[in-house]
Every structure is written in structure tokens, then in C-alpha cells.
Amino acid sequence: MGIEDTLEKANIVLLDIEGTTTSISYVKETLFGFIRSNLEHYVKTHWNDAEFQEDLVVLKQQAHKDKINKVEGLIEIPDGSIAAVVKNVLWQMDLDRKTKALKQLQGHIMHEGYNNGELKGHMYPDVLPALKSWVSKGKKLYIYSSGSIEAQKLLFGHSEEGNILELFSGHFDTAVGGKTDTASYMNISNELNCRCQDVLFLTDVPKEARAAKSAGMEAVLVVREGNAPLSEEDKVSFSVISSFPMLSC
Ligand SMILES: CSCCC(=O)C(=O)COP(=O)(O)O
Numbered sequence: 001m002g003i004e005d006t007l008e009k010a011n012i013v014l015l016d017i018e019g020t021t022t023s024i025s026y027v028k029e030t031l032f033g034f035i036r037s038n039l040e041h042y043v044k045t046h047w048n049d050a051e052f053q054e055d056l057v058v059l060k061q062q063a064h065k066d067k068i069n070k071v072e073g074l075i076e077i078p079d080g081s082i083a084a085v086v087k088n089v090l091w092q093m094d095l096d097r098k099t100k101a102l103k104q105l106q107g108h109i110m111h112e113g114y115n116n117g118e119l120k121g122h123m124y125p126d127v128l129p130a131l132k133s134w135v136s137k138g139k140k141l142y143i144y145s146s147g148s149i150e151a152q153k154l155l156f157g158h159s160e161e162g163n164i165l166e167l168f169s170g171h172f173d174t175a176v177g178g179k180t181d182t183a184s185y186m187n188i189s190n191e192l193n194c195r196c197q198d199v200l201f202l203t204d205v206p207k208e209a210r211a212a213k214s215a216g217m218e219a220v221l222v223v224r225e226g227n228a229p230l231s232e233e234d235k236v237s238f239s240v241i242s243s244f245p246m247l248s249c
């Protein structure tokens with residue numbers, strides 16, 4: 001099967017963000033840099049907000065789980081300690097953890113940056129024209145990212161190219177499961193009421209591509225400047241593209 005047939009066969013395109021639509025440096029340096037710089041101030045000024053109190057409950061639940069699992073380096077969160085919350089979040093960010101607790105709070109902190117114009121979601125220049133063309137051909141587009149659905153909507157709702165949310169038919173985050181778990185892709189196909197074979201998943205991470213493929217989806221690896229290099233085995237196992245139009249007929 002040629003690479004163009006891969007897109008032709010799929011009714012649904014499921015897209016990863018970091019390393020696929022958007023540079024890793026935007027996520028790691030700009031977005032996470034904004035969160036690191038604003039974290040302490042955010043925690044202090046939102047401490048009594050209902051939304052932050054909910055985030056705190058989830059952070060504490062995660063810390064409790066980490067304690068039971070003897071996670072190395074864990075920063076515990078005693079009641080009322082702003083400093084411990086900040087340290088715990090920075091520790092999780094240093095490890096690039098994908099916990100619900102971290103991603104939920106990150107989404108809430110970045111909200112302010114997108115709303116005041118300090119943050120604009122990065123997209124590679126080939127992404128928007130390709131997405132428009134795929135939608136015009138009847139494809140349905142969905143996002144699946146470790147970033148919370150709220151963070152996904154902020155990025156594409158305040159992108160460098162404007163609000164492009166209308167191109168997407170829906171969003172998934174780790175509420176359906178982790179991105180390297182096969183079951184997550186089955187959960188997505190169940191939620192979309194489609195067969196896994198109808199879905200093409202685009203990602204930069206071979207483990208995610210393997211999980212999607214094990215579920216029965218088609219998966220294509222995306223290489224972008226700054227992404228981790230692919231192994232020879234990955235290059236043999238998957239089609240590899242360096243820009244989205246490489247999939248279009
Ligand atoms: C939605 S923007 C923030 C992305 C993020 O938090 C992250 O961990 C990247 O995850 P992805 O699954 O898009 O590689």
C-alpha cells in the first residue's frame with residue numbers, strides 16, 4: 001500500500017500534538033516555561049478558588065498513590081503547604097510525567113497566558129492547509145494528546161493561525177487511557193463508534209504508534225526537527241512522513 005492510500009482508506013485521522021502538529025520546543029520551552037514561571041504566583045492567587053481546590057485534591061491523590069508505589073523522589077503535599085504544591089508540580093514537570101493531576105493544573109495555568117495573548121499555539125506551516133484539505137475530503141479529525149482537553153482547545157483556539165477548533169470533530173486525553181496502551185485506542189474507536197481500521201493515527205512516538213497498530217489502527221510516524229531520532233526498526237515498521245501533505249493524494 002502506498003502512503004497516499006493510507007489516508008485514502010481512513011475516514012478518521014487521529015492526531016498527536018507535541019512533535020506532530022506542534023514543535024516539542026514550543027511545548028517544553030514556551031508552554032512549560034510559562035507554567036514554571038507562573039506556577040507559584042498562580043497557586044498563591046488561586047488557592048481559594050473552587051477550581052484550584054479541585055486540582056489540589058487530584059494532586060494529593062496522585063501523591064498518595066506515588067507514596068504507596070514508593071515512587072523515587074516524591075514530594076509529598078502536607079495540608080496548606082503552597083511550597084510543597086509548587087515543589088511537587090515542578091518535580092512532576094522535571095520528569096515530564098503525564099499524570100491527570102499535572103495535566104489538569106497545567107491546562108488551568110496556561111489558560112491565563114492564552115487569554116492575555118502571551119501564548120499563541122504553535123503549528124508547523126504544513127499542518128493547517130493539510131487539515132483543511134482533509135476535512136474538505138470528508139475526513140473527520142480528532143486530537144489525542146496527553147495534554148488535557150482544555151489545554152488542547154486552548155492551543156488550537158489561540159493558535160498562531162487563529163482559532164482552528166472548528167476543524168476538529170472532537171478531542172481525547174488520557175481519560176481514555178495512556179497513549180502507549182493498546183486499550184486506549186480501542187476505547188477511542190468505541191467512543192467514535194467506528195472500527196479501528198477506519199482510523200489513521202499520526203504521532204512522533206513509536207511506542208504510541210505500536211499501541212495504535214496493535215489495536216488495529218493504521219499508524220504513521222511523523223518526523224520533525226527536534227524530535228527524537230527513530231530507530232532503523234521503527235523506520236521499517238511504519239511509514240514515516242516529515243510533513244502532512246506527504247499523505248495527501
Ligand atoms: C495540549 S498542549 C500540551 C501538551 C502536553 O502537555 C504534553 O504532554 C504533550 O503530549 P502529546 O501527547 O501531545 O505528545
Ligand SMILES: [Mg+2]
Nearest residue numbers: 016018019204
Ligand atoms: Mg507527541
